[in-house]
Amino acid sequence: MPILDHLWIILALPLAGSALNGLLGKNWSKTVVNSVGIGSVSLAFLAVVELVREFAQLSAAQIPWVRNYFTWITAGTFRVDFSLRVDQLTIVMLLVVTFVSLLVHIYSTGYMAHEEGYYRFFSYLNLFVFFMLTLVLAANVVLMFVGWEGVGLCSYLLIGFWFLKQSAISAGKKAFITTRIGDFGFTVGILYLFWTFGSVDFEKVFAKAAEGTVGVGTLTVICLLLFAGAIGKSAQLPLYVWLPDAMEGPTPVSALIHAATMVTAGVYMVARMHPLFSRAPIAMFVVALVGALTAFYAATIGLVQTDIKKVLAYSTISQLGYMFLGCGVGAYAAGIFHLMTHAFFKGLLFLAAGSVIHAMAGEQDMRQMGGLRKEIPITYWTMFIATLAIAGIPGFAGFFSKDEILDAAGSGPHANLSLWLLGLIGAGLTSFYMFRLIFLTFFGKPRYDEHKVHVHESPRSMTVPLMILAFLSIFGGWFAAPHLLGKTDYFEAFLHPVFAAYAVQPGIEQGASLAGAAGEAGGISPNPAMELLHALTGPPVIVALIGLLVAWWFYIRRPDLPKKLAESLRGLYTLLLHKYYVDEIYAALIIRPLLWFSTNVLWHVVDEGVIDGTVNGVARVAREGGEQARELQSGNARSYATWVVIGAVGFTALMLGFWEVVR
Amino acid sequence: MNAVPISFYLVLSAVLFGLGVVAFVFKRNIITIFMAIELMLNAVNLAFVAFARAWNQLDGLVFVFFVIVVAAAEAAVGLAIAIALYQNRDSLNIERVNLLKF
Secondary structure: OHHHHOOHHHHHHHHHHHHHHHHHHHHOOHHHHHHHHHHHHHHHHHHHHHHHHHHHOOOHHHOOEEEEEEEEEEEOOEEEEEEEEEOHHHHHHHHHHHHHHHHHHHHHHHHOOOOOOHHHHHHHHHHHHHHHHHHHHEOEHHHHHHHHHHHHHHHHHHHOOOOOOHHHHHHHHHHHHHHHHHHHHHHHHHHHHHHHHOOOEHHHHHHHHHHOOOOHHHHHHHHHHHHHHHHHHOOOOOOOOHHHHHHHOOHHHHHHHHHHOHHHHHHHHHHHOHHHHOOOHHHHHHHHHHHHHHHHHHHHHHOOOOEHHHHHHHHHHHHHHHHHHHHHOOOHHHHHHHHHHHHHHHHHHHHHHHHHHHHOOOOOEHHHOOOOOOOOHHHHHHHHHHHHHHHOOOOOHHHHHHHHHHHHHHHOOOOOHHHHHHHHHHHHHHHHHHHHHHHHHHOOOOOOOOOOOOOOOOOHHHHHHHHHHHHHHHHOOHHHHHHHHOOOOHHHHHHHHHHHHOOOOOOHHHHOOOHHHHHHHHOOOOOHHHHHHHHHOOHHHHHHHHHHHHHHHHHHHOOOHHHHHHHHOHHHHHHHHOHHHHHHHHHHHHHHHHHHHHHHHHHHHHHHHHHHHHHHHHHHHHHHHHHHHHHHOOOOHHHHHHHHHHHHHHHHHHHOOHHHHHO | OOOOOHHHHHHHHHHHHHHHHHHHHHOOEHHHHHHHHHHHHHHHHHHHHHHHHHHOOOHHHHHHHHHHHHHHHHHHHHHHHHHHHHHHHOOOEHHHOOOOOO
């Protein structure tokens, strides 16, 4: 079994691609850079496919499959191995990450074709894939943290890819620093975890947690600290502020890093750590609460944004909230399912938005678009499919996953009606702002200057990834389709071993989302047709359709209405338009006091006064001492002779014991 | 044989050495300073010889031979420097040789 024994190959491929392009790519032609960049990722994808084939032949006892390559750190009992681990959850993540990365790499050859630093872009992108795969494959928390920070670094580098643009640099710094706040919690969490469990290895930690010897309070603290990292990385309240700004980066980056993969690392981490979270009910509730609040909150901001990428950014924050809501109510599989479908449809939305921007020669304001439907049909149709998917229209990927999450929030073992309601309203808002985006961009009359902007469909390298993702946005959720008929949810069933292994009470944890199976066991006669009807007319579908209709009414039927509504609800509209003034509040409460303190105390007093004063003082003593001492070097040979004599006399006196006499 | 006591030699040696030191410090003419150095060397030689005789050992004599050889070499180099100096400065005054400072 070659790949299973050599898991490191999956990591080495993108790393090699990154190193080659980064170190040597400067003088290479675009063709060579392309083949190195895309080649390494497609080989990694093929390796993952082969891994899946081999993984399917493993017996249940061999999973999780852990391979230890070398010991990285040892200090006393603290020991970190470079060990990689494969289980069903890893397989799902590996497939999503490598496949979406591959598509984004291909897309980038078209999108970035006219940019400077082409090789640099591909080098960063490959490096990102490397770190993301490290994060997913890691078999202990510390190695996971390496990947976790590495993707953050790549995110920073790629947001600030156009480093001559001031706003891009600030956005990069903002992303890096904001996530660092969360990562501080994550680091402390890792330390506490080691302190409590005596190991950072997943298997050992989970086994010990399952014994039940560790107190609930300790577990809660650890989980909350770890979740702080997830809040930063996955842009949840209150640390979400960096993600909208991250849209300064090139659009393929937004699609790959800030929609499909990196930002979902927090969800993956919570799902990976489920044995701890499941035993800390308060932490679980916090996860669900933060998720539901973010899902709703970000959706409200998305309603009024005019920048096409900003709408998608807030939408991403909101959808990540759903994933956390799913994990928080114990439906980890549903959260991961949404992670996967979201990677498809949100990746597609961003890539399609990039295609729109490409067609409009850089214009991102939806008020300057309109009527693009006929000009760029492929982009239109794929984006429309993605919108149907994210809105949760039955039959599309997002429907299945979002339905499962809301189902678990509404009727699972950890159900909470108010969280369910928040998620439901959020779903309606999602539908509304996404169709608003579609209607503003592709319908109505063109609002751009048709003589100046020459709208054109994107090249094949961009449209083919769009079409593949559109296919997945439709069918990517159908693994779960039998669930609607009261049968097995294949995605759920695939992940079941992972989440059942350390469940608090086997069966209960997954009971929520395995409702079909539970229904049969519970004796409620499952009528497939009724189940299907129930799912298709459930509240999530109804709110999605309402959102669609309202958007249609506002932006197609009566385009004058939005303005009137904004006039009559002036206060609310301005509040939303300014994103609840959160950036301003953070600036006033945190950034400005910190800046003042840093400038006036740390800089002018501590740095300039104390540190510079000490260093310069030492230098001045040496210089002035030297000034005095150099007078001895007079150039007068007779004075030197005198010094020699004095020295000789003094030394002789010492030898003769003169010193003893004086004393 | 009524030998002269060693203390006589040592006093003489110390007086000669002292004269050398004084001349070495106070004289300005480079030839005179040079001669002062020779005087000190020979004062030390005298002390060595006196000790060698007093204790009937050859070590002191060997030392003296070495000192004489070194003094000869030194005289050759030193006089060469004195000549070079005179050619450059038209003077043998040590105080006019003071460029190497600070």
